[in-house]
Amino acid sequence: MSSHNSYKRQTKRFISSKKLRVSVIGLGFVGLSIALVNSKKGFTTIGVDVNKEKIRNLKKGIPDFFEPGIENYLDYCLKSNLIKFTTNLEETLFNTDLTFVCVGTPPKNDGTIDLKYIKNAICDIHKILKSKKKYHLLIIKSTVFPQTTKDVVLPVFSDLLKKGLVDVVMNPEFLREGYAIKDILEPHLIVIGGNSKHGGQILEKYYRNFYGKLPEIIHCDPTTAELIKYANNAFLATKISFINSIANICQNLPGVDVNVISKAIGKDRRIGPLFLNAGPGFGGSCLPKDLSALINFSKRYDNTDMLFSAVEKVNKTQPIKVLNLIKKINLLKPSKTISVLGLAFKKDTDDIRAATSIEIVKKLIKNKLIVKVHDPKAMDNFKKIFGNKIIYCQTVDECIKNSDCCLILTEWDSYKKLSPQKFKKLMKKPNIIDARRILDPKKFSKLNLQAIGLGN
Numbered sequence: 512m513s514s515h516n517s518y519k520r521q522t523k524r525f526i527s528s529k530k531l532r533v534s535v536i537g538l539g540f541v542g543l544s545i546a547l548v549n550s551k552k553g554f555t556t557i558g559v560d561v562n563k564e565k566i567r568n569l570k571k572g573i574p575d576f577f578e579p580g581i582e583n584y585l586d587y588c589l590k591s592n593l594i595k596f597t598t599n600l601e602e603t604l605f606n607t608d609l610t611f612v613c614v615g616t617p618p619k620n621d622g623t624i625d626l627k628y629i630k631n632a633i634c635d636i637h638k639i640l641k642s643k644k645k646y647h648l649l650i651i652k653s654t655v656f657p658q659t660t661k662d663v664v665l666p667v668f669s670d671l672l673k674k675g676l677v678d679v680v681m682n683p684e685f686l687r688e689g690y691a692i693k694d695i696l697e698p699h700l701i702v703i704g705g706n707s708k709h710g711g712q713i714l715e716k717y718y719r720n721f722y723g724k725l726p727e728i729i730h731c732d733p734t735t736a737e738l739i740k741y742a743n744n745a746f747l748a749t750k751i752s753f754i755n756s757i758a759n760i761c762q763n764l765p766g767v768d769v770n771v772i773s774k775a776i777g778k779d780r781r782i783g784p785l786f787l788n789a790g791p792g793f794g795g796s797c798l799p800k801d802l803s804a805l806i807n808f809s810k811r812y813d814n815t816d817m818l819f820s821a822v823e824k825v826n827k828t829q830p831i832k833v834l835n836l837i838k839k840i841n842l843l844k845p846s847k848t849i850s851v852l853g854l855a856f857k858k859d860t861d862d863i864r865a866a867t868s869i870e871i872v873k874k875l876i877k878n879k880l881i882v883k884v885h886d887p888k889a890m891d892n893f894k895k896i897f898g899n900k901i902i903y904c905q906t907v908d909e910c911i912k913n914s915d916c917c918l919i920l921t922e923w924d925s926y927k928k929l930s931p932q933k934f935k936k937l938m939k940k941p942n943i944i945d946a947r948r949i950l951d952p953k954k955f956s957k958l959n960l961q962a963i964g965l966g967n
């Protein structure tokens with residue numbers, strides 16, 4: 512029997528099996544979310560990670576980050592015995608049919624990304640799959656430079672690829688922090704960048720079982736799939752830097768409000784209403800990292816990259832625009848007390864990676880202000896950077912009490928409900944800087960409200 516025929520038979524059996532057994536390597540935000548949603552959907556799921564402490568905690572139902580719904584999912588899947596967590600990769604690969612590779616690709620100082628985790632993972636996987644001798648589908652979720660799958664991943668598996676014992680599919684992830692579960696359950700698109708038609712077909716079959724009715728799918732080669740991910744995030748970043756640039760103009764024009772402009776241009780279907788909220792600049796573990804990776808990557812081919820660098824430059828300048836608002840009201844001065852509401856890079860997360868709050872608080876400290884901070888979820892992470900250099904407050908009231916200025920940096924829903932009376936009653940003087948545009952300027956007209964994109 513030729514190995515090709517055996518492969519065809521195995522693949523056929525694989526495709527027709529109702530529920531494929533799933534493993535997820537790398538239990539960060541993306542990996543853990545995928546593993547839990549899979550197991551709750553009824554797929555046998557094993558989550559594997561090299562971090563022993565993480566696995567110990569997950570077995571006890573404790574995730575190492577905050578994400579709405581994740582704790583409940585974890586609790587449910589553990590209690591119902593639907594998921595298994597382990598550090599044993601061999602056992603994992605032998606007992607599952609397809610594996611999502613979700614290891615991190617952290618940024619390096621030169622703007623490129625570090626591939627060491629993905630390289631380690633695929634070498635380990637290769638060794639194990641060689642002895643498994645049964646077909647296995649590898650799905651790369653990690654964000655990697657265009658051509659990484661072709662030049663770094665596929666060569667490692669060349670022997671198994673020839674024998675038809677493995678397929679590799681680049682299947683980028685578009686889920687947002689704060690909406691991980693919803694975005695997995697209701698994706699706007701699935702991109703399947705397979706090395707072969709078979710791998711793509713099997714993954715499509717898996718998604719058919721997962722969703723019942725398939726979401727829209729684009730099949731392409733792995734390199735196109737890799738670039739789709741970067742293009743997607745770069746476009747989102749561009750929209751934000753665009754509206755922040757408009758906001759900076761608005762601020763100089765009395766009576767002009769960027770929110771009205773966003774609403775108006777968002778009605779044009781060619782533009783669309785989303786991602787037009789002006790603010791202190793975009794942060795998080797993805798947009799800044801992917802943008803600088805794309806800048807670095809495009810410079811390999813064209814030294815004249817202008818657009819992506821400009822988008823990045825606008826973003827890096829935006830925290831200074833926030834500080835200028837404090838300067839404008841003469842409060843960027845030693846011994847003034849400033850209350851910072853919101854430290855996370857956006858609401859509904861405890862993530863402070865590349866959050867603008869970090870840059871801004873550093874500058875406030877440098878200018879010798881007394882900095883009091885509050886965040887519903889991100890204070891522990893902030894403490895790891897700032898230690899005892901600032902004052903951490905458990906409540907908003909405690910934070911704004913007796914302060915000269917209040918700066919809103921994250922759009923938490925609880926902050927949206929704050930009343931003008933509260934600021935008036937508790938602050939030394941009710942100077943408010945709304946860098947997220949969550950307060951209604953009309954309601955706050957009797958207080959000194961400065962805001963990004965608000966000309967007054």
Ligand code: UGA
Pocket residue numbers: 684685686687688689744747751785786787788789790791792793794795796797798856857
């Ligand atoms: C982003 C993308 O939105 C996801 O599609 C993608 O899957 C993810 O990166 C990733 O590559 O893994 P995320 O980092 O969770 O998701 O955050 P976003 O919701 O995109 O927000 C990024 C930053 O832009 C935040 O700081 C947010 O406050 C800011 N932002 C967003 C604005 O300043 N204005 C807006 O109108 C929208």
